[in-house]
Amino acid sequence: MTSRNHSRRQFLKTSTGLLLPAIVPLSAQNAHAALQNVVNLAAGDDYRALVCVFLFGGNDANNMIIPRDPADHTRYAGPRGVLAINRDQTLSIKPTNVQGREFGLHPSMAGLQGLFNAGKAAAVVNVGTLAAPITKAQYNSGSVQRPANLYSHSDQQFLWNTSMADNSVRSGWGGRLGDRVAALNQSGSLTTCMSVAGNSTFLSGDTIRSFPVSPSGQFGLDFYETSTETQPLSTGIQRMLGQSATRVNVMDGVWLDILSGAITNQKQISTALNGASPFTTAFPNTGLGQAMRMIARLIVARTAFGAKRQVFFAAIGGFDTHGEDQLQRQNELLGDVSASMTAFYNATAEINMAENVTAFTASDFNRNFVTNGKGSDHAWGSHHLVVGGAVKGNAMYGTFPTHVVDGPDDVGKGTWIPTTSVDQYAATMAQWFGVGGADLNAVFPNLSRFPTANLGFMV
Numbered sequence: 001m002t003s004r005n006h007s008r009r010q011f012l013k014t015s016t017g018l019l020l021p022a023i024v025p026l027s028a029q030n031a032h033a034a035l036q037n038v039v040n041l042a043a044g045d046d047y048r049a050l051v052c053v054f055l056f057g058g059n060d061a062n063n064m065i066i067p068r069d070p071a072d073h074t075r076y077a078g079p080r081g082v083l084a085i086n087r088d089q090t091l092s093i094k095p096t097n098v099q100g101r102e103f104g105l106h107p108s109m110a111g112l113q114g115l116f117n118a119g120k121a122a123a124v125v126n127v128g129t130l131a132a133p134i135t136k137a138q139y140n141s142g143s144v145q146r147p148a149n150l151y152s153h154s155d156q157q158f159l160w161n162t163s164m165a166d167n168s169v170r171s172g173w174g175g176r177l178g179d180r181v182a183a184l185n186q187s188g189s190l191t192t193c194m195s196v197a198g199n200s201t202f203l204s205g206d207t208i209r210s211f212p213v214s215p216s217g218q219f220g221l222d223f224y225e226t227s228t229e230t231q232p233l234s235t236g237i238q239r240m241l242g243q244s245a246t247r248v249n250v251m252d253g254v255w256l257d258i259l260s261g262a263i264t265n266q267k268q269i270s271t272a273l274n275g276a277s278p279f280t281t282a283f284p285n286t287g288l289g290q291a292m293r294m295i296a297r298l299i300v301a302r303t304a305f306g307a308k309r310q311v312f313f314a315a316i317g318g319f320d321t322h323g324e325d326q327l328q329r330q331n332e333l334l335g336d337v338s339a340s341m342t343a344f345y346n347a348t349a350e351i352n353m354a355e356n357v358t359a360f361t362a363s364d365f366n367r368n369f370v371t372n373g374k375g376s377d378h379a380w381g382s383h384h385l386v387v388g389g390a391v392k393g394n395a396m397y398g399t400f401p402t403h404v405v406d407g408p409d410d411v412g413k414g415t416w417i418p419t420t421s422v423d424q425y426a427a428t429m430a431q432w433f434g435v436g437g438a439d440l441n442a443v444f445p446n447l448s449r450f451p452t453a454n455l456g457f458m459v
Contacts, residue, residue, distance in 0.1 A: 047302055047356045048433050051295055051312045052174060052202055053288070053341060054160075055333075055363035057319030058153065060376050061383035062369050062414070063330060064109070065123055066090050067403070068102040075403050079414055081371040083326060093117060095396040103396070108335035111342030112385060119393035120345060120354070121385055122457045125400045126409075127425050128365065128381040128418030129159040131166035132449045139411050151378040153320070156364045161202040163422045163444055173426050174311040175205030176443040180435050182208055186306025190265055194298060196291040197315035210313065211265070213298065215291040217273060272304035273297055281347040288316040289340040292359075296347040299357060309434065316340075319363065326375035337361070345387050354389030358429060358458070361385050369414020370405060380411070381418035384425070390432060390459045397457045423447045424455055432458035 063083060067076050068090055077084040090104020091113040103123075105113045115121040129147040138144040147165035149155035159165050163173040178193040185192050193203035195210040203210030277300060283293040291314040302310070316336060321329050341359055348354040366382035367375075381401070399419040401409045409416050423444045430440060431454055440447070447453050 047308055047310075047353070049299055049310045049312065049353075049357045050174070050177070050429055050433055051292075051314065051344070051357065051359040053292075053337065053359060053361050054157075054197070054202070054313065054315040055319050055337065055361060056157065056315055056317040057321070058156075058364040058367055058378060059319045059334075059361075059382065060321060060326065060330060060367040061363070062366065062376075064106050064334060064385075065125065065383045065400075066104045066106070067400075068092060068104040072101070072403070079370045079403070079405050082374070083371045083376060085327075093123075093394075095123070095394060097395045097397075098400075106330070106334045106338075108331045109338035112338040112387070115342060115345055115387055116385075116394060120389060120391060121387045122391050122393045123383060123385055123396045124420065124425055124455065124457060125383045125396060125398040126381040126416055126418055127384055127398065127420045127422060128416075129156060129165045130418055130421040130423070130450075131446065133421075133451070134417060136408055136411055136417060139417065150380065151365065153364050153378075158201060160362050160364065160422055161200070163426050164446065165422075166446070170201075170204065171206050172200065172202035172204050173430075173443055174200075174202040174313065175208065175210065177205075177430055177433060177435055178203065178309075178311050179205040179207050180439045180443065181309035181433075184308040185310075187268070190268070191298070191305040191307050191310060193311050193313075194295075195313040196294050197313055200313045202313050203311060213269065213294060215287070215294045217270075217294065217297075268305075269298075269301075272301040275304060276301040277351075279347050279350045281343055281350050283343045283347075284336060284339045286336050286340065288314060288336050289343065291315075292340045292344040293347070296344055296351075299348070299353060300351055321367070322372065322375045322377060324374040341385075341387050349389070356390070358386060358388035358390055358432065360387070360425075360429065366416065368412075369401075369403065369410075369416070377413070379413075379415040381409075381416035386429070386457060392457050392459060395457065397455045420455065421446075421450050424450050424452065427453050428455045428458055 063085055066085060067073055068087055073087045085107065089107045091107060091110060093103050093105055093113060093116050095103065112121055131145040131147055134144045139146065145166055147159055161172045162169055175193055182189050182192045189208040190211055193205065193208060193210045195203055195212050196215050198212055200210045276297060279296065279300065283289040295312045295314060316333065318329060318333055344359055345354065348357045361384045363382060366379045368377045368379045401416045404410065405414050411417060423446050427440060427444050427447050430443060435443060
């Protein structure tokens with residue numbers, strides 16, 4: 001290997017391009033180890049996909065899952081003030097494992113109510129970033145480490161994506177899962193971790209990076225033709241690529257490598273998508289709706305990719321609702337989340353893959369239970385929804401807050417101390433995905449600090 005080629009490869013290894021993610025294949029030894037540590041790998045179409053739907057800005061989950069028993073609802077409505085949603089407006093759910101208590105989903109979430117009551121969705125409550133279990137007394141005394149920069153949007157988004165509340169690790173837990181399973185996929189790193197929301201920390205592993213795909217299906221180089229004399233831009237690109245061997249400058253060579261790889265990857269993905277069987281499920285004509293539709297299309301194309309395990313990332317923003325428009329904004333946003341995730345489930349059912357695909361929500365944090373008079377401010381422990389045919393649905397997992405302001409669950413204005421960690425939430429899905437044993441602890445190094453590694457909401 002020449003020094004120039006070595007330098008070029010080193011640069012590619014440590015950089016992340018918009019068109020071509022840095023990809024370092026697993027060594028043969030690591031690939032063997034990955035295959036040995038992936039459990040539940042059966043003959044036939046043993047495909048698994050995890051789909052993260054990130055709600056950027058901090059979803060006020062206090063209004064996403066609402067206690068519906070009269071006394072509980074009265075306790076909810078007082079501190080919520082102008083944000084309180086009338087009991088009769090909520091959409092009834094009766095989890096089978098909460099001793100007969102009744103809850104309500106937000107009025108805009110009819111689709112997910114239907115899936116919940118059909119046993120295809122579950123709630124995981126009071127989840128948050130944690131370095132270790134912590135009580136109110138420990139929080140106040142500082143005797144147990146808190147997550148870094150608690151209540152900061154960017155920091156809490158980062159910690160949700162990495163599941164490392166006390167570590168500056170740069171890889172995401174979805175990417176670290178991808179590291180362990182990429183060897184199972186014929187296309188290797190290319191289709192293991194795919195984002196329809198740009199480059200993602202969540203999908204950045206130790207050896208692979210996420211591959212960004214446009215929800216529209218346009219990849220930026222669709223115009224390119226490998227054999228043309230009439231398309232000037234294609235001709236120009238061909239001439240540039242032909243000069244690769246004569247380039248001396250490292251950056252020139254890196255750019256050509258990125259361009260060549262992007263063209264190859266785009267062609268592979270476009271060909272697979274175009275050859276995949278269509279489905280008839282309609283999706284909302286929204287950013288999230290079309291992103292979820294693209295993920296469904298990529299799952300249909302799994303055979304062409306030779307994919308056995310895939311992790312996807314989608315996102316919707318706008319949840320930073322401090323002001324008087326919170327009720328209206330949340331009605332729009334949660335309506336979109338519900339409609340998009342419901343359509344996605346229906347599409348997986350249509351293609352007979354509902355049992356093989358699990359979608360779940362994540363967000364920066366919850367918001368204060370006590371209104372600021374118009375909206376709500378940054379808080380901590382939040383509620384999330386998990387959807388799929390392999391979910392033990394119509395059930396609630398975790399400990400729902402008592403809604404006692406200044407009580408043992410609250411460190412200020414209805415800021416709930418999480419009783420379930422991101423690590424536990426994620427590890428439960430990771431085990432269904434097929435990662436166990438030593439690999440599970442490598443993906444979630446802090447998992448042993450918590451009382452259970454599996455919350456039980458997956459089959």
